[in-house]
Amino acid sequence: MLFKNIDILDENFDYIKNCHIGIDGEKIDYIGKELPDKNYGRVYNGTGKLLMPGLVNAHSHVPMTLLRGYAENMKLQDWLTKRIFPFEAKMTAEDIYNGSMLGFAEMVRFGIVSTTDMYFMDEYIAKAAMDAQIKCNLSIGTTSSGDKGYYDLPVFEENNSLIKNYHNKENGRIKIDLSLHAEYTSNEKTVSQLAEFAQKSNVRMHIHLSETKQENEQCKQRHNMTPAKYFYTNGIFNVPTTAAHCIWLEDEDYDILKENNVTAACCPVSNLKLASGFCNAPKLYNKGINVALGTDGAASNNNLNIFEDLKIFALIYKASFNDPTVITPKQAIMSATKNGAISQGRDDCGAIKVGNKSDIIVLDIDKPWMTPNHNILNNIVYSAQGSDVVFTMVDGRVLYEDGEYYSIDIEKAIYNANMSAKFILSKL
Amino acid sequence: MLFKNIDILDENFDYIKNCHIGIDGEKIDYIGKELPDKNYGRVYNGTGKLLMPGLVNAHSHVPMTLLRGYAENMKLQDWLTKRIFPFEAKMTAEDIYNGSMLGFAEMVRFGIVSTTDMYFMDEYIAKAAMDAQIKCNLSIGTTSSGDKGYYDLPVFEENNSLIKNYHNKENGRIKIDLSLHAEYTSNEKTVSQLAEFAQKSNVRMHIHLSETKQENEQCKQRHNMTPAKYFYTNGIFNVPTTAAHCIWLEDEDYDILKENNVTAACCPVSNLKLASGFCNAPKLYNKGINVALGTDGAASNNNLNIFEDLKIFALIYKASFNDPTVITPKQAIMSATKNGAISQGRDDCGAIKVGNKSDIIVLDIDKPWMTPNHNILNNIVYSAQGSDVVFTMVDGRVLYEDGEYYSIDIEKAIYNANMSAKFILSKL
Numbered sequence: 001m002l003f004k005n006i007d008i009l010d011e012n013f014d015y016i017k018n019c020h021i022g023i024d025g026e027k028i029d030y031i032g033k034e035l036p037d038k039n040y041g042r043v044y045n046g047t048g049k050l051l052m053p054g055l056v057n058a059h060s061h062v063p064m065t066l067l068r069g070y071a072e073n074m075k076l077q078d079w080l081t082k083r084i085f086p087f088e089a090k091m092t093a094e095d096i097y098n099g100s101m102l103g104f105a106e107m108v109r110f111g112i113v114s115t116t117d118m119y120f121m122d123e124y125i126a127k128a129a130m131d132a133q134i135k136c137n138l139s140i141g142t143t144s145s146g147d148k149g150y151y152d153l154p155v156f157e158e159n160n161s162l163i164k165n166y167h168n169k170e171n172g173r174i175k176i177d178l179s180l181h182a183e184y185t186s187n188e189k190t191v192s193q194l195a196e197f198a199q200k201s202n203v204r205m206h207i208h209l210s211e212t213k214q215e216n217e218q219c220k221q222r223h224n225m226t227p228a229k230y231f232y233t234n235g236i237f238n239v240p241t242t243a244a245h246c247i248w249l250e251d252e253d254y255d256i257l258k259e260n261n262v263t264a265a266c267c268p269v270s271n272l273k274l275a276s277g278f279c280n281a282p283k284l285y286n287k288g289i290n291v292a293l294g295t296d297g298a299a300s301n302n303n304l305n306i307f308e309d310l311k312i313f314a315l316i317y318k319a320s321f322n323d324p325t326v327i328t329p330k331q332a333i334m335s336a337t338k339n340g341a342i343s344q345g346r347d348d349c350g351a352i353k354v355g356n357k358s359d360i361i362v363l364d365i366d367k368p369w370m371t372p373n374h375n376i377l378n379n380i381v382y383s384a385q386g387s388d389v390v391f392t393m394v395d396g397r398v399l400y401e402d403g404e405y406y407s408i409d410i411e412k413a414i415y416n417a418n419m420s421a422k423f424i425l426s427k428l
Numbered sequence: 429m430l431f432k433n434i435d436i437l438d439e440n441f442d443y444i445k446n447c448h449i450g451i452d453g454e455k456i457d458y459i460g461k462e463l464p465d466k467n468y469g470r471v472y473n474g475t476g477k478l479l480m481p482g483l484v485n486a487h488s489h490v491p492m493t494l495l496r497g498y499a500e501n502m503k504l505q506d507w508l509t510k511r512i513f514p515f516e517a518k519m520t521a522e523d524i525y526n527g528s529m530l531g532f533a534e535m536v537r538f539g540i541v542s543t544t545d546m547y548f549m550d551e552y553i554a555k556a557a558m559d560a561q562i563k564c565n566l567s568i569g570t571t572s573s574g575d576k577g578y579y580d581l582p583v584f585e586e587n588n589s590l591i592k593n594y595h596n597k598e599n600g601r602i603k604i605d606l607s608l609h610a611e612y613t614s615n616e617k618t619v620s621q622l623a624e625f626a627q628k629s630n631v632r633m634h635i636h637l638s639e640t641k642q643e644n645e646q647c648k649q650r651h652n653m654t655p656a657k658y659f660y661t662n663g664i665f666n667v668p669t670t671a672a673h674c675i676w677l678e679d680e681d682y683d684i685l686k687e688n689n690v691t692a693a694c695c696p697v698s699n700l701k702l703a704s705g706f707c708n709a710p711k712l713y714n715k716g717i718n719v720a721l722g723t724d725g726a727a728s729n730n731n732l733n734i735f736e737d738l739k740i741f742a743l744i745y746k747a748s749f750n751d752p753t754v755i756t757p758k759q760a761i762m763s764a765t766k767n768g769a770i771s772q773g774r775d776d777c778g779a780i781k782v783g784n785k786s787d788i789i790v791l792d793i794d795k796p797w798m799t800p801n802h803n804i805l806n807n808i809v810y811s812a813q814g815s816d817v818v819f820t821m822v823d824g825r826v827l828y829e830d831g832e833y834y835s836i837d838i839e840k841a842i843y844n845a846n847m848s849a850k851f852i853l854s855k856l
Contacts, residue, residue, distance in 0.1 A: 378497035
């Protein structure tokens with residue numbers, strides 16, 4: 001496939017007008033101002049369009065689409081115990097698949113090509129991801145309690161089986177990570193066992209870190225150290241780790257994250273909705289930490305349109321740190337693309353570069369709200385709509401184009417998700 | 429026109445499934461569960477759709493679309509003096525018209541049926557509004573200095589001429605308000621003269637109020653009172669007033685606003701972008717003040733998709749006041765519709781009610797991100813996209829439907845705005 005006369009964000013996320021991009025199989029094969037000699041097959045007319053890397057969602061709970069709008073304007077504890085946990089306890093394998101498929105539909109429609117997920121019954125998320133042909137780093141949120149819809153330790157069998165059956169499958173699109181749900185849902189033995197298991201299995205780690213003030217305070221009471229220090233001490237950061245939220249980090253924690261190459265996955269919308277607080281994203285950047293961007297689950301967002309997260313991410317730290325210069329549009333866009341790919345261990349993804357996987361999206365920039373084009377990076381972050389995505393490609397395959405979903409039966413996905421939600425409600 | 433089998437938000441903003449709505453001329457003529465006997469002409473199939481009041485933008489500077497993305501990540505003073513004011517100083521009447529038409533295109537596409545605007549050369553905004561067939565309360569941002577792109581006093585001739593030629597014209601769609609730009613851009617004589625003029629002319633008032641901390645502090649130094657107290661003392665609130673921002677109000681100010689029926693027009697996105705602060709919207713509601721919602725200008729937003737403002741409005745006070753229960757979806761939706769109409773003096777607009785003006789929008793709710801429908805109010809506020817608007821009607825006229833603009837030549841509007849922006853830049 002050849003994208004002809006299209007504006008792009010290049011590998012440095014600079015704006016280059018009027019390029020030609022050749023796709024060969026799963027890879028970006030050519031980027032240039034001159035038309036290539038090679039015949040790439042289908043020609044895409046890029047006039048009025050922008051080609052950029054597909055977006056990477058660094059923290060999701062994709063089957064939670066079934067809970068969208070179900071629990072609102074509630075305190076965190078009520079939200080969890082009265083609404084989320086009882087609903088989740090009734091979810092079957094089929095519901096997990098249906099909720100995932102609905103979530104993947106939203107993702108590809110809004111330009112997400114890959115997501116780092118934490119949930120349970122991951123086999124059925126994997127099956128949905130394989131069908132949707134999207135990229136996923138999947139993990140089971142491990143807890144010690146086993147009473148919150150997450151799996152108990154030492155149920156390592158399920159992880160072993162996931163790794164054996166799904167890790168690096170589908171041309172590497174599916175990866176299995178391990179996940180320690182959070183400090184407050186696990187004991188020290190679980191944490192250190194899971195850390196060892198991750199090292200032995202050579203897989204990545206995905207955790208919730210310092211999401212609430214209470215979490216930090218209670219951890220310090222229990223262990224006399226912050227959650228970051230506690231995870232570090234127990235070996236969690238011995239493998240590359242994605243830590244969601246990172247709101248209540250203390251000074252030393254930033255150094256721990258930096259020294260251990262931990263990615264901070266910021267989830268600004270979820271943090272606002274649950275009143276968790278404002279993470280210090282400017283400080284994360286200043287410390288040189290890899291900052292990525294996540295939607296979190298649909299129950300606390302309530303959609304998977306990461307363009308909204310991108311805008312809010314670029315905005316809220318200005319007000320909360322009283323400085324309109326913090327978080328540049330380029331920083332924000334890189335966090336929503338390349339930095340997310342790095343956090344997933346996908347170094348050949350997340351940027352428009354010859355040899356990289358062809359995970360790309362096309363935006364229609366010939367829209368009133370994208371006019372005038374004084375600065376395309378500003379327009380992408382502050383003005384663009386998720387609905388401006390007119391084309392989503394993963395590994396060189398078209399998943400979405402101009403209203404058509406090519407890997408998902410969209411009517412069926414909506415119907416099945418509605419049926420699952422109704423059926424779960426009928427059991428509550 | 430008859431909307432058949434359509435879900436609606438009724439006049440109390442409750443969700444009623446499967447209604448029939450008859451439109452006769454400019455008014456809502458029938459709402460019921462039974463099909464009406466009367467023949468309303470065209471039948472609209474409402475299956476999978478939601479009909480709700482059109483959105484009202486309570487604070488805009490619509491020609492500023494031309495500055496979209498032009499000035500980013502800058503401190504307020506640099507933003508104004510290095511970018512905004514020099515650009516505005518080069519704008520011609522044609523540019524004002526072109527910028528307005530682009531803005532109105534965005535508005536009708538994203539479901540805004542009416543806007544309360546403050547700018548300059550308002551005659552050309554009025555012409556664009558008449559062509560676009562949108563509703564507008566227009567005002568010239570009056571200052572005493574005359575050196576910031578706003579008009580000087582005692583240039584009351586222009587306001588007189590605007591009132592004479594445009595006030596209540598176009599079936600009342602166009603209204604002329606007076607506007608005092610802000611405390612810090614005017615002297616006391618200007619303020620009291622404008623207040624008298626407004627009373628004499630029997631028109632409404634539109635001001636910026638307590639947008640920045642500095643504004644409040646300097647006002648107290650100059651006048652020994654807060655901006656709200658100062659405006660009250662000088663008679664500004666003798667006519668119904670819309671006060672944009674209201675971030676740094678002090679305790680007594682809330683009572684002044686309440687007692688004088690001043691509408692607080694919250695602009696959450698602009699406040700984040702310029703790091704102005706977080707207005708205490710929960711307190712405004714608790715005090716019984718009419719709270720409306722505004723986009724502000726595209727230079728500080730950077731689009732006019734008020735669905736984004738609606739979501740962020742419902743979210744940010746949760747985090748900034750550390751309470752996930754503040755601002756209910758119904759409060760937020762009413763602020764974006766009925767309360768805005770009230771602030772404009774349009775009591776027969778902003779709600780789906782027999783006898784009201786037919787200012788309505790239709791959302792396609794058969795979308796992945798609107799599934800499942802546990803609670804439509806939650807879905808509208810937290811999940812819906814501006815692009816889910818498939819139909820926008822003002823005074824019974826269709827302005828937008830399924831990608832077609834019926835009062836605006838969209839290609840021409842985009843082209844002209846681009847030309848205006850280029851031409852202004854060439855003069856800088």
